[in-house]
Amino acid sequence: MDATYVFRVTVRLDPDGATLDPDRFEATMEIPASEPGEDGWLFFRDRLWRGEIGDLDAFRAFASELLDADVVDASFRELRTDDAFLDALKVEIGGDLDPFNADSVDEVLRKYLGSSVHVRD
Incomplete structure (x- = not known):
């Protein structure tokens, strides 16, 4: 099973004793998805809403810590996954x-990931 959350981030660099031009750049950030049922598997529920980042300020702080750089903007692109991971996610x-306040698995996926689930072989 394999899955990755993909984000587009804008990083700003502010080095001591030097200047940069430009001082920011865009990059793709990929965060491996935890296997369904394992610690961290609810990342999508805790961070996303309808295919967008739910709390941008909190996510920027999270991403800045991960990257050890100042993330000034971010957007969710996709959950890139294989069939096995998606099937296991749906089962979980x-x-x-109840924790998703939804009536079906499809509703949960739409609610948090929007149409941003991309299955790859």
Whole structure:
């Protein structure tokens, strides 16, 4: 099983004793998805809403810490996954829909990931 959350981030550099031009750049940031049921598997629920970052300020702080650089902007691009991961995710979600306040697995996926799930072989 394999899955990755993909984000577009804008990073600003502010080095001591030097200047940069430009002082910011865009990059693709990929965060491996935890296997369904494992610690961290609810990343999508905690960070995303309808295919967008739910709390941009909190995510920028999180990404800045991960990258050890000042992230000034970010946007969610996709959950890139394979069939096995997506199937396991659906089973795990379906086991308890209450924490998602939803009536179906499909509703949960739409609610948090929008149309940004891309299955690759």
